[in-house]
Amino acid sequence: MTEFNNTHDFEEVTPANTMKFFATEPEQGVFDYSGAETFLSIVTPTKKYIRCHNLIWKSQLSSWVTSPAVPWTNATLSAVLYNHAYNLVSHFGDACYSWDVVNEAFADSPAGAYDNSSIWEQIIGPEYVPMAFQAATDAVRDGNLSVKLYYNDYGIESAGAKSTAAQTLVSQLKARDIQIDGVGFESHFIVGETPSQSAQQANMEAFIALGVDVVVTELDVRLSLPPTVATETQQVADFYNTVAACVGAKKGTGSHGCVGVVVWDFVDTYSWIPTTFVGQGYGTPWLQPGGANTTLVKKAVYDGILEALTGAPEAL
Incomplete structure (x- = not known):
């Protein structure tokens, strides 16, 4: 916990699971905030920004949503969606700096189409996304809250x-007077395949020009194990490029910009990568050579991140 509570390195935190649907509404209409409240009690003393994650996603849903006793209709599932999003935003209020209102709505193939493997898309259709943002917007307005509302995707x-599809969504929500304050770029990258600094920065600026903030929300750069001098060197460059793109992203006509970078986890011991991508890992800024509960060791990427944040040239 010492490094986690280091405010020099971390001002922002995201709960991995405790605010997701299965954890917060295990039975229909019955909300359980205990896990999330425990998380908040731990992080609030040292974290300035808490990115609450997430309201509506296709995964990690309660079984009563995915296997209903009575088949859902558009109307009944819409009511579930609205009630869930409204209640969570209202309950946590301004304890959250922001909410990922909808997570990963778009498909990889065909890229930019809505993901039809989502029960929300199957039953409600694409309107489920504005519906979720409307529920969150209503909670913000009814409670006079300051919490920001984000769309998040990889x-x-x-x-x-x-x-382009995400940019279109931003414009559509704004045209309907539905609140959207930002877009989160998950940024789960593979060493050597990370987009260039210029490509990432130009893309960030395209979103910023629409009048929203952007955030790098789940940054890691995985490589094939074991790491080599070449892959570690490239990994430094990849981390640098993403963070430098955020630092360099120019503000539009308003005050919006890239407002933060979050790594997904900060130490390899607890990273999701090895169990999801067999033979890959080493994707975070720290490792524990001795295993869990042993001394943390900074990797070279830590210095790459620091150089990007301070505006120093890439050290390669």
């Missing part, structure tokens, strides 16, 4: 059909 970190 594969939108550089220009392409999926990024």
Whole structure:
């Protein structure tokens, strides 16, 4: 916990699971905030910004949503969606700096289409996304809250059909007077395949020009194990490019910009990568050579991140 509570390195934190649907509404209409409240009690003393994550996603849903006793209709599932989003935003209020209102709505193939493997898309259709943002917007307005509302996804970190679809969503929500304050770029990258600094920065600026902030929300750069001098050197460059893109992203006509970088976890011991991508890992800024509960060791990427944040040249 010493490094986690180090405010020099971390001012912002995201709960991995405790605010997701399965954890917060285990039974229909019955909300359980205990896990999330425990998380908040731990992080609030040292964290200035808490990115609450997430309200509506296709995964990690309660079984009563995915296997209903009575088949859902558009109306009944819409009511579930609205009630869940409204209640969570209202309950946590301004304890959250922001909410990922909808997570990963767009498909990889065909890129930019809505993901039809989502029960929300299957039953409600694409309107489920504005519906979720409307519920969150209503909670913000009814409670006179300051919390910011984000769309979060992967594969939108550089220009392409999926990024264009997310930009279109931003414009559509704004046209309907539905609150959207920012877009999160997950940024789960592979060493050597990370978009260039210029590509990421240009993409960020395209979103910023629409009048929203952007955030790098889940940054890691995985490589094939074991690491080599070459892959570690490239990893430094990849981390540098993403963080430097955020630092360099120019503000539009307003005050918006890239407002933060979050790593997904900060130490390899607890990273999701090895169990998801067999034979890969080493994707975070720290490792524990001795295993869990042993001394943390900074990798070279820590210095790459620091150089990007301070505006120093890439050290390669």
